[in-house]
Amino acid sequence: MKEKNINILKRSFLVAIAVAISIQVCNFFNLSHFYAGIGALNVSDLNDSKTRKQAYDRVITTIFGGTIAYIICMLGFQENLIMYVLGLCIVCCFNEVVVRVPSAVGCIAFTYIMLNVDPDKTPINYLLERVIGTFAGVAAISLVITLYNYFFNKEEMKKKVPPTPKGDLKKLFLKGLEPGLAVILGLFLVKFINHFFDPAYITNYTLYYCALAIVVPFRLEWSELLLRTKERFLSTVFGGIVAFILYFSGFQGTFWCSVGIILVIIITEIFVKVPASLGGIVFMFIMVNMKRPGLTPMIYYTNRVYGTAMGIITIIIFSFLFNKVVEKYKLKGVKLKKPNLNNLSRRKK
Secondary structure, eight states: OHHHHHHHHHHHHHHHHHHHHHHHHHHHHTOOHHHHHHHHHHTOOSSHHHHHHHHHHHHHHHHHHHHHHHHHHHTTOTTOHHHHHHHHHHHHHIIIIIIOSOOHHHHHHHHHHHTTSOTTSOHHHHHHHHHHHHHHHHHHHHHHHHHHHHHHOGGGGGOOOOOOOOOOHHHHHHHHHHHHHHHHHHHHHHHHHGGGSOGGGOOHHHHHHHHHHHHTTOOSSHHHHHHHHHHHHHHHHHHHHHHHHHHHTTOOSHHHHHHHHHHHHIIIIIISOSOSHHHHHHHHHHHHOTTSTTOOHHHHHHHHHHHHHHHHHHHHHHHHHHHHHHHHHHHHHOOOOOOOHHHHHHHHO
16 A cells, blocks of 8 residues: 555656646647646556557547547537437447547547537637647656656566457447437436526536536446446545635646646545546646636536536436346346256156
C-alpha cells in the first residue's frame, strides 16, 4: 500500500507538470485549456509505453467517435434518438473491431455532438477543438513520463504494452445498444424532474452529464457496473470541492491548476480510493472553462452532480431490467435434450 501511494504521489506531480505545459501550449496556439488538461490527466501512467498507448487510443477514438457523429449530423439526424442509439453501436464496433482502441472517449465525443449540447458550436468546430486540445495534452504527458523514466526509472521503459485485442462484435453491439436505450430513458426522466427545479440550474449540460454517466461506466457485469458508477459519483463530488476551494479563494492561473490537480489525485486516489480522472475533469472545467455567459461554478457543479446522479440511477435500473430480460430470453431459448432410452436400457442391463 505504501508503494502504491508513493507511485500516486509521483504521478500526481508528473501530471501537474504536463498540465502546466499543455496550458502554455494552448495559450500559444489559442486552444481550449480544458481538453488538453483532461488529456494529460486521463492517460497518465508511470509506464511510458502504457502512457503512449493510452494517448494514442484517446486521440484516435476521439477522431472516429466525433467523425461518425459529424456524418450523422450532416445527414440531418442530429438530436434524433434512434440514430443516436444506432450511431453509438457503430462507434463501439468500429473503434474496438476495426481500429482496435477503447471506445469510451469516442462515445463521449459522439454524445456531445449528437445531443447538440452547445448549439453555438458546430460539430466540426467542436471536433477540431477537442482533437487538437486532446493531442496537446497527451503529447505533454507522454513527453514528461518518458523523460522521467529515462532519467530516474529506466527499467520501466523496458515494459511493453501488448496491442488491444480485437473485440467481439456481438458484445460491442450490446455495449452500444443498452446504454443508448438507457440514455433515452434518462433524458425523458431528467426532463420530467426538471419541472420541479429552477431552470437556471438545469441546462443541456445536465442532459449531457446524465448521458455520460450512463455511457462511460457501462459494463455487462453487474458488480463492475455498481463499482464504476460509485467511483464516478465520488470522483465528481471531490474534484468539484477542490476546484471550489481554489476558485473562490482567488487561486487561479496555470500554477494553481497544477497544484489543484495534485490535490485532486491525492484526495481521490489515496483517501477516497477512487480514480481521479473524472474529479480532474470537473476540476479543470471550473478552473479554466468558465467563459460562457451565465455559467458559474455553482451552476456547472449542480448540473454535473445532478446529471451524473440521474444517469447513475438510470443505468443501474435499466441494466438490471435489461439483463433480466436477456437471461429470461436465454433460458427460453435453451432446448432440453431428450434422454436416449436405448442408453438407459443398456445401463440397467
